Amino acid sequence: MLSSLASSFLLKNPRFLIFSHSSLRLSEPNGLHGEDALPRPSLSAMHAEIKSKSFKINNMAIIKQKFDIGGMHCGACAAGIQMYLSNTDGVKNAFVDYDKKVGEFEYDDEKIKAEAIVKAVEEVGYTAKPAAN
Numbered sequence: 001m002l003s004s005l006a007s008s009f010l011l012k013n014p015r016f017l018i019f020s021h022s023s024l025r026l027s028e029p030n031g032l033h034g035e036d037a038l039p040r041p042s043l044s045a046m047h048a049e050i051k052s053k054s055f056k057i058n059n060m061a062i063i064k065q066k067f068d069i070g071g072m073h074c075g076a077c078a079a080g081i082q083m084y085l086s087n088t089d090g091v092k093n094a095f096v097d098y099d100k101k102v103g104e105f106e107y108d109d110e111k112i113k114a115e116a117i118v119k120a121v122e123e124v125g126y127t128a129k130p131a132a133n
Contacts, residue, residue, distance in 0.1 A: 063109045
């Protein structure tokens with residue numbers, strides 16, 4: 001099963017994966033193959049790009065960053081923060097873990113900065129700061 005980061009990357013990429021028996025190959029949405037197909041990166045290059053903390057999708061610089069979240073009292077608090085940030089312009093993905101008191105956000109740093117994410121968390125009544133690691 002693909003991680004949410006990989007799924008997000010593949011959904012926004014004009015190419016899609018086709019699984020057949022024991023092989024994995026990239027195919028163009030228009031069905032073209034070989035010389036007629038658009039040039040595409042190798043699977044290892046795509047994998048390295050997906051695993052990196054910062055990569056570009058459609059010329060957007062996507063940052064994946066963790067924040068320490070304070071003031072949560074229950075899982076509903078985490079869900080509220082996650083919902084609010086998910087609907088914030090520039091935030092591509094949001095996940096808040098109540099047990100660990102950590103939020104992980106993927107965002108377009110050309111549209112929103114880490115400071116704005118901290119302010120957005122504070123707007124809903126909690127504290128946030130970039131995590132140490």
